[in-house]
Amino acid sequence: MSAALEAKLGRAWKKPPFISSPVFRWVLIIGSLVYLVLATIGTAGISEFLRWTGIVGPQFSFGATDKLFSGIEVKWDRIARGWERGWQFIKAFAEPDFTSRWKDIYKGIYESIVMTIASTVVGIAISIPVALGAARNIAPLPIYLICRAIVAVSRALNEIIVAIILVAILGFGPLAGFITLSFATIGFLAKLLAEDIENMNKVQAEAIKSTGASWTQWINFGVQPQVMPRLIGLSMYRLDINFRESAVLGLVGAGGIGGTLNTAFDRYEFDTVAAILIIIIVTVMFLEYLSGVIRARIQ
Amino acid sequence: MPISERNGLKVWQLRTPKSQLIRWGAWLIGLAVFIFSWKEISDNTLWFMMDNVGEVVADITGRATPPAWSYITELGKPIWDTLAIATLGTIFALIMAVPVAFLAARNTTPSRLFVRPIALLVIVSTRSVNSLIWALLLVSIVGPGVLAGLIAISIRSIGFCAKLLYEAIEEINVVQVEAIKATGASPMQVMVYGIVPQIMPAFAGIAVFRWDINIRESTVLGLVGAGGIGLALQSSLNVLAWPKVSLILLVILVAVVIGEWVSAKVRGAII
Numbered sequence: 001m002s003a004a005l006e007a008k009l010g011r012a013w014k015k016p017p018f019i020s021s022p023v024f025r026w027v028l029i030i031g032s033l034v035y036l037v038l039a040t041i042g043t044a045g046i047s048e049f050l051r052w053t054g055i056v057g058p059q060f061s062f063g064a065t066d067k068l069f070s071g072i073e074v075k076w077d078r079i080a081r082g083w084e085r086g087w088q089f090i091k092a093f094a095e096p097d098f099t100s101r102w103k104d105i106y107k108g109i110y111e112s113i114v115m116t117i118a119s120t121v122v123g124i125a126i127s128i129p130v131a132l133g134a135a136r137n138i139a140p141l142p143i144y145l146i147c148r149a150i151v152a153v154s155r156a157l158n159e160i161i162v163a164i165i166l167v168a169i170l171g172f173g174p175l176a177g178f179i180t181l182s183f184a185t186i187g188f189l190a191k192l193l194a195e196d197i198e199n200m201n202k203v204q205a206e207a208i209k210s211t212g213a214s215w216t217q218w219i220n221f222g223v224q225p226q227v228m229p230r231l232i233g234l235s236m237y238r239l240d241i242n243f244r245e246s247a248v249l250g251l252v253g254a255g256g257i258g259g260t261l262n263t264a265f266d267r268y269e270f271d272t273v274a275a276i277l278i279i280i281i282v283t284v285m286f287l288e289y290l291s292g293v294i295r296a297r298i299q
Numbered sequence: 300m301p302i303s304e305r306n307g308l309k310v311w312q313l314r315t316p317k318s319q320l321i322r323w324g325a326w327l328i329g330l331a332v333f334i335f336s337w338k339e340i341s342d343n344t345l346w347f348m349m350d351n352v353g354e355v356v357a358d359i360t361g362r363a364t365p366p367a368w369s370y371i372t373e374l375g376k377p378i379w380d381t382l383a384i385a386t387l388g389t390i391f392a393l394i395m396a397v398p399v400a401f402l403a404a405r406n407t408t409p410s411r412l413f414v415r416p417i418a419l420l421v422i423v424s425t426r427s428v429n430s431l432i433w434a435l436l437l438v439s440i441v442g443p444g445v446l447a448g449l450i451a452i453s454i455r456s457i458g459f460c461a462k463l464l465y466e467a468i469e470e471i472n473v474v475q476v477e478a479i480k481a482t483g484a485s486p487m488q489v490m491v492y493g494i495v496p497q498i499m500p501a502f503a504g505i506a507v508f509r510w511d512i513n514i515r516e517s518t519v520l521g522l523v524g525a526g527g528i529g530l531a532l533q534s535s536l537n538v539l540a541w542p543k544v545s546l547i548l549l550v551i552l553v554a555v556v557i558g559e560w561v562s563a564k565v566r567g568a569i570i
Contacts, residue, residue, distance in 0.1 A: 015492070018499055036390075039383040068376055072383065072449065078442035086440040111343070118336040121329075156555050160431065160519040161548065164536065169355050175344040248429045251523065255343070265435050273436075277428060284427035 042071025089270045096278055097271035101264065105276055108257035109283075111174050112246040115256055119178045119246075120239045123185025128231075130186055131193035132219065138197060147190070154187025159245050163254040174255030181242045181249070188241070192234055193227060200226045229298045236291030243287060247280050359541060366546035374531060374550055380445050381527035381554070384520065385513035388452030393506055396457050400464035407468055407494070418461070426458030430516045434525040448525035452513050459512075460505050467501035468494065500569050511562035518551045528554075 019025040037046065043062040050056045098105065133139045133147030159180055166176040200223060208222035250258020257276060264272040301315040314322070401407045403418035433451035441447050471494060479493035521529020528551060535543040 015496070018503075035386070039387055068379060070376070072387070072445050074446055075442055075444070079440070082440040082442060089436060089440070111339075114336040114339040117332060118340055121333045121336075156552055156559075158515050158519050158551070158555075160522065161532075161551070164522075168359060169352060171345060171348045173344050174340045178340050244427060244429060248431045251431060251435070261432065262435070265439065268439070277432070281424055281427045285423055288423075 038069045038071070040071055042069045044069075045071050085268070085270075089273070092270035092274040093278070095271060096275035097269070098275045101260070101269070101272045101275075104260045104263070105257070105272070105279070108250065108260035108276075109279060112243065112250075112256040112258075115174050115177050115181060115246045115249075116239060116243045119181030120185060120235065120242050122178075123182040123238070123242075124189060124231075124235050126182065127186045127189035127193065130190040131197060134190055134194035135197035137200075137202075138219075138223070147194075151187050151191045151194070154183055155191065157183075159184050160248065160252060163249050163252050167253045172253040172255075177246060177249040177254035177256055180254060181245060184245070185238055185242065189231075189234055189238055193231055196227045196230045197223060229295075232298055233291070233295045236287075236294055240284060240287040240291060244280070244284060362541035363545035365542065366549060367540070367542035368546065370543050370546055371550070374528065374547065377521070377528040377531045378550060378554060381514070381517045381529075384445060384448040384452055384517040384525075384527050385510060385558075388449050388517070389456060389506060389510045389513050391449070391453035392456030392460055392509065393502075395453065396460035396464060399457060399461040400468060403461060404465040404468035406471070406473075418465075422458040422461050422465075424458070425454050426462065428455070430455035430520065431523060434520045435523045438524045443524035443526070445526035448517060448520040448527055451520060451525060452517055455516070456509050456513060460509055463505045464498065464502060467498045467505075471497045503569050504566050507562045507565045511558045514558040515555055518554065 017025060019028065041049070047056075047061050051058055051060055130147050130150055133143045134151055136144055139147065162183060163176055163180040166179055170176045170179075204226060205218065205222035208218050213221065246256040246258070247261070248258045250256040250260065251262050253259070257280070261273065261276050264270075264276065301312045302309050303312050303316070304310070312319075399418050399421055402409070402414050403422060405411065405415070408415045408418070430451050433454050434448055437447040437451050441450065475497060476489060476493040479489050484492065517527050517529075519529045519532075521527045521531065522533050524530070528547060532544065532547045532551075535547060
């Protein structure tokens with residue numbers, strides 16, 4: 001046995017590292033450490049630490065960089081004062097108040113549900129043609145690029161930001177929320193559906209084509225049956241997301257339960273807040289259960 | 300096989316008359332619900348405001364262009380804060396999500412009857428409440444600033460990360476775990492050498508995926524006072540400084556696109 005092999009055999013086994021390239025691994029580790037220090041305590045914290053250790057003089061400071069890399073400010077006295085409010089909030093969950101603002105809660109929830117249903121239906125209806133266009137195996141290149149651009153724009157813009165712009169244009173009310181949610185649904189559904197169409201079984205689609213089917217027949221009998229289960233599953237999932245999102249659109253005036261929630265927070269009525277949050281959580285749980293049942297039945 | 304008779308000829312059909320009727324009824328109910336929902340929205344909308352939408356859009360775009368490029372020097376700090384909220388929030392969320400996921404997974408939970416439902420409740424309740432609502436609450440507890448946003452993002456992400464992680468834990472290969480057990484390993488060693496290596500790729504994927512989502516979410520947290528670039532957006536919107544607003548929106552868009560690109564690259568490298 002050679003000495004090199006002997007030396008290798010004598011060494012204890014070690015778990016292989018997650019990132020195999022050592023240079024990349026160490027760059028990543030050191031880089032993240034530097035970032036973490038800058039992000040948490042900041043340069044001001046570093047200079048304070050250095051002053052405390054006595055390595056540098058008491059006048060030492062990084063100067064202007066302190067403003068940028070200020071780290072995270074923790075105001076302990078503010079937290080101490082706010083802590084009581086936090087405790088009240090937790091206590092409010094034990095006795096939520098559904099009754100005293102029930103009219104507002106009912107109106108908000110009702111509006112949220114209406115917005116969710118309408119926007120999901122419209123979003124699905126628009127996203128199907130967009131998804132067909134965004135699937136490379138179906139659409140020609142120009143249409144593909146246009147549809148992919150629609151998907152990219154819809155996904156890049158945050159719902160809240162779209163809602164702010166739409167409220168500025170259309171005024172307060174559920175219409176702005178409805179358009180926002182429909183627009184967000186397009187990006188989500190069209191992207192995932194297009195990926196599913198791209199992964200479909202070509203043989204089935206070919207078989208339909210070989211019978212002399214027209215383009216619409218080809219889509220309807222060759223492609224549609226293959227992606228339908230996924231489309232229904234994604235639609236249910238999106239219904240769930242849209243309801244959750246509709247709960248916050250009200251914060252910027254786009255209708256739904258968010259407005260009621262914001263008012264309750266502003267008045268520090270934590271028992272009403274707790275009631276609203278419980279309603280949201282229960283509805284989301286119900287929707288998740290429903291979508292689970294439907295998806296299990298289809299697949 | 301469902302068959303209908305037409306002029307004495309037997310014709311093949313996809314569905315029986317009964318199932319066809321049920322489908323037709325379901326579509327009718329669905330359509331009715333949709334139309335009713337649309338009518339409700341329409342009733343709550345001031346349609347006369349729509350008459351001059353074109354003018355309003357033209358007016359706002361006219362005011363918003365060109366973006367106030369010189370303002371970008373003041374955006375360095377907000378964007379750094381936004382990044383810090385997203386990154387640190389994801390790290391804290393993962394630290395809390397890992398134990399929750401192990402308690403929620405069927406094959407690693409200490410008690411299916413008591414611990415698992417509690418862990419699932421934590422997952423559902425943190426997941427169903429949007430980060431903006433958490434931020435709203437935390438601003439009133441810890442005061443406005445980056446800290447509120449950071450905690451809001453971490454709480455919101457616990458449920459998401461824990462859910463995906465516990466699904467990954469439930470899908471692990473038991474043979475490998477058995478093999479480690481057969482060597483006489485302690486439960487802790489089984490965890491480290493049998494389970495953790497199997498879920499590590501999923502873990503890294505989830506972490507980067509959530510980081511990408513958190514960048515999107517942290518850009519708007521400032522609207523309720525929880526720090527980051529949303530704060531700048533809110534103050535510009537309040538004074539209707541449209542050139543600044545358009546610049547901020549542009550910066551957010553660039554940040555989101557870069558975040559998605561990084562996340563896609565890293566996930567591609569892992570999988």
